[in-house]
Amino acid sequence: MAETHVTGTSRVKRGMAEMLKGGVIMDVVNSEQAKIAEDSGAVAVMALERVPADIRAQGGVARMSDPDMIAEIQATVSIPVMAKARIGHFVEAQILQAIGVDYIDESEVLTPADYTHHIDKWNFTVPFVCGATNLGEALRRINEGAAMIRSKGEAGTGDVSNATTHMRSISDEIRKLTSMREDELYVAAKDLQAPYDLVKEVAQTGKLPVVLFTAGGIATPADAAMMMQLGADGVFVGSGIFKSGDPAKRAAAIVKSVTFYNDPKVIAEQSRGLGEAMVGINVADIPVPHRLAERGW
Amino acid sequence: MIVGVLALQGDVREHISALSDCGVGALEVRTLSELESVQALVIPGGESTTISKLARAFDLFDGIQQRIKAGMPVFGSCAGLILLADRVLDAIVGQESFGGLNVTARRNAFGRQVDSFESDIEFKGITGPKFRAIFIRAPWIEECSEGVEVLAQIDNHPVAVRSGNLLATSFHPELTRDNRIHRYFVETICNNALRVGV
Numbered sequence: 001m002a003e004t005h006v007t008g009t010s011r012v013k014r015g016m017a018e019m020l021k022g023g024v025i026m027d028v029v030n031s032e033q034a035k036i037a038e039d040s041g042a043v044a045v046m047a048l049e050r051v052p053a054d055i056r057a058q059g060g061v062a063r064m065s066d067p068d069m070i071a072e073i074q075a076t077v078s079i080p081v082m083a084k085a086r087i088g089h090f091v092e093a094q095i096l097q098a099i100g101v102d103y104i105d106e107s108e109v110l111t112p113a114d115y116t117h118h119i120d121k122w123n124f125t126v127p128f129v130c131g132a133t134n135l136g137e138a139l140r141r142i143n144e145g146a147a148m149i150r151s152k153g154e155a156g157t158g159d160v161s162n163a164t165t166h167m168r169s170i171s172d173e174i175r176k177l178t179s180m181r182e183d184e185l186y187v188a189a190k191d192l193q194a195p196y197d198l199v200k201e202v203a204q205t206g207k208l209p210v211v212l213f214t215a216g217g218i219a220t221p222a223d224a225a226m227m228m229q230l231g232a233d234g235v236f237v238g239s240g241i242f243k244s245g246d247p248a249k250r251a252a253a254i255v256k257s258v259t260f261y262n263d264p265k266v267i268a269e270q271s272r273g274l275g276e277a278m279v280g281i282n283v284a285d286i287p288v289p290h291r292l293a294e295r296g297w
Numbered sequence: 298m299i300v301g302v303l304a305l306q307g308d309v310r311e312h313i314s315a316l317s318d319c320g321v322g323a324l325e326v327r328t329l330s331e332l333e334s335v336q337a338l339v340i341p342g343g344e345s346t347t348i349s350k351l352a353r354a355f356d357l358f359d360g361i362q363q364r365i366k367a368g369m370p371v372f373g374s375c376a377g378l379i380l381l382a383d384r385v386l387d388a389i390v391g392q393e394s395f396g397g398l399n400v401t402a403r404r405n406a407f408g409r410q411v412d413s414f415e416s417d418i419e420f421k422g423i424t425g426p427k428f429r430a431i432f433i434r435a436p437w438i439e440e441c442s443e444g445v446e447v448l449a450q451i452d453n454h455p456v457a458v459r460s461g462n463l464l465a466t467s468f469h470p471e472l473t474r475d476n477r478i479h480r481y482f483v484e485t486i487c488n489n490a491l492r493v494g495v
Contacts, residue, residue: 102409
């Protein structure tokens with residue numbers, strides 16, 4: 001190989017997320033589900049032992065998945081395979097890198113391993129995606145090396161309202177920055193609790209420096225298309241697909257509605273005859289200490 | 298001249314912006330009528346299995362295939378290369394390509410994302426310094442038939458080829474600010490095709 005050959009650069013990590021744009025990343029718990037996801041047109045799968053709805057129902061500590069289970073999914077599909085590490089658990093991340101996952105999600109859906117620090121993601125060759133509820137949180141994660149951001153929503157609920165709040169909040173804060181005078185950006189950085197250089201970059205470009213997906217509570221083609229219309233580059237669907245009546249059909253319908261998110265006729269067509277959606281829980285009915293979106297700092 | 302970018306999934310925006318920088322009109326293509334309004338097409342990076350399925354589901358597949366046969370200039374990067382290849386290795390069962398490029402491509406040939414890399418390469422047909430090429434879970438060309446010109450290679454694997462009006466790269470010129478390869482497509486391939494009236 002040439003001397004100029006380098007792996008793990010920012011462009012390679014962020015570029016991988018650029019390739020996922022306009023696509024749907026699906027949570028899967030075994031190779032059968034992974035195959036269904038790939039056949040439905042998913043751009044990647046997230047391998048995990050329990051979907052968020054089950055983590056929520058069963059309780060207990062939620063950890064990184066068994067490497068055997070991830071390996072089985074890697075052997076089954078040709079699309080990228082992502083996996084989750086606990087917030088701050090850099091050894092889980094080392095393991096996931098060692099077994100060759102394509103992206104690590106440092107995720108609030110699992111039980112945090114560190115209530116102060118997130119993983120130093122610059123130390124890894126594998127890229128990371130992290131959740132955020134607002135712009136400051138997104139920029140703190142990018143500062144730690146995240147190559148992709150997803151708005152958090154409230155995982156495992158089938159209630160899209162928090163995803164909406166987080167997407168709106170991130171884009172509102174970006175719009176505010178773009179209208180500020182340059183000398184106002186210092187205080188903006190302080191208020192956002194985010195590094196000044198990143199704040200300035202966002203003010204100049206009007207967008208995050210990395211791809212922004214949405215997650216948490218998306219259950220229907222309409223939910224997915226709404227997130228795209230609100231400015232998401234793509235969507236993660238967790239429990240929404242495999243906790244529904246007809247996963248293959250719903251998965252394909254969500255994929256098509258993300259591509260044609262601005263065409264209500266297509267979305268209407270894709271919304272027909274999907275069978276039961278996941279039952280869901282209203283976020284408002286979940287006591288505050290059990291809300292996953294509040295994990296991460 | 299209007300160059301379309303197949304906008305079913307992938308890094309469409311980056312190609313649109315690179316084409317605009319080359320001074321041509323660039324249009325997102327999701328429907329047959331949009332396809333009819335363009336003189337050339339770019340197939341972006343993305344997930345080849347997803348793009349292929351969506352093209353089939355929304356009746357674009359045959360239309361694109363016919364335009365390729367009729368000589369429309371097409372540039373495919375990464376997933377785009379796979380979709381232009383006549384034969385694909387490590388594909389999923391039933392994975393379809395538009396074809397037209399008489400080569401055998403291998404998906405994810407360089408490995409998983411941890412093996413993704415950037416590197417300086419020589420690209421035949423452009424002038425100036427070496428091209429900084431970004432390879433992301435990239436394919437390579439395993440076998441090239443006669444009439445296919447190799448424009449760049451890494452470790453003896455072709456990573457950029459041209460055959461008639463078709464151009465394909467394993468890497469992503471659209472992710473750099475270096476537009477020399479897009480310019481090569483527009484100025485050498487598209488303009489030439491327009492002159493002879495494709």
